[in-house]
Amino acid sequence: MGTIKGRVWKFGDDISTDLIIAGKYKFKTIDFDELAKHAMEGADSEFALKVSEGDIIVAGKNFGCGSSREQAPIVLKRVGVSAIMAKSFARIFYRNSFNVGLPLIECPEAVDKIKAGQTVEISLSGGSVMAGGETFSFKPIPAFLMKILKDGGLVEHYKKKGSFPWETGKRNSPKKG
Amino acid sequence: MGFTLAEKIIHGKIGRVPSLGEIVVLPIDAAMAQDGTAPLLIKSFEEMGAKSVWDRKKAFFVIDHISPSSNEGTSALHKMMRIFAKKHGIAIYDVGEGICHQLLPEKGYVFPGGVVVGADSHTCTHGAFAAFSTGIGSTEMAAVFASGKLWFKVPETFKINITGRLKPNVMSKDAILYAIGKVGADGATYMAVEFAGDTVRAMSMDSRITMTNMAVEMGAKTGLIASDNVTKGFLEGRITVPFIELSADADAYYSDVLEIEAERLEPMLSCPHAVDNVKPVSDLEGKNVDQVFIGSCTNGRLEDLRVAAKILKNKKTKARTIVMPASKEVLIDAIREGIIEELVKAGCAVGVPGCGPCVGGHHGVPSPGETVVSTTNRNFKGRMGCADADIYLASPITAACAALNGKITVPPEA
Ligand code: SF4
16 A cells, blocks of 8 residues: 545534435435535535545544444545545544545644645555645554555455454454544 | 453453453444445445355344335335345344334343444444444444454443432433533544443433433444343343343543533533534523424433423424334334323324434425424434534423424423
8 A cells, every 4th residue: 555645625623424425315325426426515515526536635523423324435435535634533434434445544733734725645554644845644554454445445355355354363453443 | 450341341252351442353242234324234245245144133124214215216225125134034124113223122132241233323322231332334234244243442431420310301311412512522432431320320221322322422432331220121021141230340440531410410402513512401592493303212212202292291382393203112102101192182293113304314304594403313414404404402301392382491390
């Protein structure tokens, strides 16, 4: 897993899964081309139109709070978001994102400094973010979540390995949960 | 140093003392998905190439969120759930049975010391029965359906200690809203929240469930309450494993403690558009109310309907009022007690057991500019299906008073 480079979209604190993909859409279909049209609609009604492949979301604390809907990280990934950086994440959203192959990093210092439209570079394995000539570091992503990410999500990982990473996970000592 | 409830349950499962922050793999005693999360679970399960559900007795589906279905798209997803359930021989609680979090304890899936996962964020509810119970996403649930196991980080515990007597116009909902206001929406992220103290011990199961249900609104992984005779009274005749009393040790280590004096609590409101934006009802007294909703996994149980009926009996509501019992069992009990008749006569629209307007997926959607007082657990912008409606979360007593007067009213103390 190398580096991720992209243009920044900024959001505030407590971006809930209702804002990311509203209940009124997600109960009707699991066609993600359809659902992705409404990605982030509650926070920015034109986000799905304006966002491009590789862009990065930078947000405040408690990103992804609310319901357990995995549709939330999936629609963000589907519209091209390559990573989300926030001050903190709600825990179900955190697990869901890695399970669908969307990397998240917690880096409060960087969030405060980074501006919308700026280009940032994230080194996942190195645990660092470069933005506007400054470098910030974050707690590295646990090894077994990196494995899931590398395979493109939990489904792909299982298809490849025939087991779940935590079933054989004695070799790893993941820290986050 | 003793152990918290979360540590005790995990200890019981892994057979050794867990350390804080450690990742453990736990066997699952019950696993559930609802109509908002099951379709994606089925998709992931099939894409993984998983063949069968690890234990047909421990996994089940509930159709409660958009129930009955309001459109073709949802109907197709419901059908997908029915086909999967039949194929794999798991239980499915279909339209009219009730809300997943009410059915899980009613049908005997949860017991003290058990580990429960649900593809729904409010699965933290079942910690009210001294079980380790938490919400997960669809793909992880597919993994659980396939393997019967999942990883967890051993959580730190935030203790909320409530002592003394609640005033007659104050319910457990007011206590939990007050606590969320103090702790904040992310104040207990990744943690377990343990509710303790003599006030909690004196509460009915219905009241306790209201508090653990909302633990996730502080970011918590689960809400926990020790099991005792009250727990036993509810579970007897429902569970097939022996009941055990489980409580934290007196010298357990807590990362944080919030002390609440019950006598000092007033009726509370969680104001738009954040659950932790909590104010006393008296601050908003007189505000016009368009719609009231009494129901949900937070406050749709018999006790809740009973207090609402007591206030509305032989009176007429001034705000549009929707009541949805949390389950068929609750509905039947409420019919037997005459509660339903009193509510209907007072002008309430009583609906099919299920989530109803809580999640804004099918009905009871307010119009722009309207004010709603609701006994549910979330008031995020757009939660009930309209981004320009204001949702205030309240206890059933406060909600019934708002229904009666058509405006926010401090419930009388007697
Ligand atoms: S009643 Fe509301 S909070 Fe509870 S499960 Fe249903 S939608 Fe979720």
